[in-house]
Amino acid sequence: MMERRKVDILCVQETxxxxxxxxxxxxxxxxxxxxxxxxxxxxxxxxxxEFVRNVLxxxxxxxxxxxxKVEIEGVMLNVVSGYAPQVGCGLEEKExxxxxxxxxxxxxxxxERVVIGADFNGHVGEGNTGDExxxxxxxxxxxxxxxxxxxxFAKRMDMAVVNTYFQKREEHRVTYKSGGxxxxxxxxxxxxxxxxxxxxxxxxxxxxxxxxxxxxxxxDIDRTxxxxxxYKELQRRVKREVSKAKQKAYDELYTRLDxxxxxxxxxxxxxxxxxxxxxxxxxxxxxxxxxRVLTSxxxxxKRWKGYIEELMNEENEREKKSRxxxxxxxx
Numbered sequence: 001m002m003e004r005r006k007v008d009i010l011c012v013q014e015t016x017x018x019x020x021x022x023x024x025x026x027x028x029x030x031x032x033x034x035x036x037x038x039x040x041x042x043x044x045x046x047x048x049x050e051f052v053r054n055v056l057x058x059x060x061x062x063x064x065x066x067x068x069k070v071e072i073e074g075v076m077l078n079v080v081s082g083y084a085p086q087v088g089c090g091l092e093e094k095e096x097x098x099x100x101x102x103x104x105x106x107x108x109x110x111x112e113r114v115v116i117g118a119d120f121n122g123h124v125g126e127g128n129t130g131d132e133x134x135x136x137x138x139x140x141x142x143x144x145x146x147x148x149x150x151x152x153f154a155k156r157m158d159m160a161v162v163n164t165y166f167q168k169r170e171e172h173r174v175t176y177k178s179g180g181x182x183x184x185x186x187x188x189x190x191x192x193x194x195x196x197x198x199x200x201x202x203x204x205x206x207x208x209x210x211x212x213x214x215x216x217x218x219x220d221i222d223r224t225x226x227x228x229x230x231y232k233e234l235q236r237r238v239k240r241e242v243s244k245a246k247q248k249a250y251d252e253l254y255t256r257l258d259x260x261x262x263x264x265x266x267x268x269x270x271x272x273x274x275x276x277x278x279x280x281x282x283x284x285x286x287x288x289x290x291x292r293v294l295t296s297x298x299x300x301x302k303r304w305k306g307y308i309e310e311l312m313n314e315e316n317e318r319e320k321k322s323r324x325x326x327x328x329x330x331x
Contacts, residue, residue: 003027008048009070011081011117015042020060024049032068034060043081045117056293059107065100069112069293076293078108082118087146098149105157109292116159122146124161131155136165 002010012031020034028049035042041063047055047070056076057069067080082101085093108114125143128135134154139161143151154161256262286303287293294300 002029002046002048008051009079009115010046011079012044012046013042013081013083013119015044016040017042017044022052022058032058032066034063034066036063041083043083045079045081059104061100061104062097064097065104067104071293076109076112078112078114080104080114080116080118082116082120084118084120084122084146084149086121087144094146094149098153101153102156107291109290111292114159120146120150122148122150124150124164128164134159135161138167139164 001007012033015031015033015035016038017033017035018038022030022032025031025046029046030049030052031044031046032055033042033044043064043066045066045068047068051070051072054071055068056071059067061067064083064085065080067078070077070079080101082097084097105114123141123144124135124139124147125141126137126139128137128139131151134151150161153159253262257266286300288299288303294303
């Protein structure tokens, strides 16, 4: 979807992956994520690989809030992914989420840009009387308590609920329907989530079988029994080819691991996977006294110069006591 719509940065919720890591997910994208449990919550930011080295800071606040600081063409962009508690959750949990989000926003220096991509689980409602400065009038249905929290937050932070500013047909605004309820959120997906597949064992036979299977999907349009049977047979063929390809690849891998070259390959792969799993690839910036990130060569050098001068001229406790003693003896 990101490739098709030419999206470089995407905030995701309900990742349900435990840990605070980064991982390549294929097609030139990398996911930075944080989660406490595998069965609930979890947030992340998907970033195009060309921007990964521009990531300066990752703040994994909780399984509902994560933020990335990215430098793009000299501009500091803070991307915050949030996942607010559902309507049925307790007030304490909701207040904790908004408190965490407030803290993240307050930690961002003035002058840096901020974008929040979140599932706020609230309805800001249709119309914007009294709230024109933070939202448009093209919401959905009536505002609820959670939606009011979103509007209040936007006012506190001088931000805007941007997806309410564009007039669209209702079927384009409503992205979730269930039991007569309709919801307007920031994103939409269809179908099952694709699993992260390691394809090092793929060969031409597997590729050809999968291509034939895709071509046979015509039974979705022309649902005849013949087309359905043809598609099912190709599914079985793909499974057989994948099984054979994996077994062959593993046999070759085990044979190679018995050699010195194979042992080196194993260590190299382990180091590469460790590097790929790190949030920030390289520390190449420092902060000034006020916590703002410095990126220009001149400002970085100036900061280092000031720091070294302070370090070299700072007295330790022993020197201070000695100097006080000298002054006392002189008196």
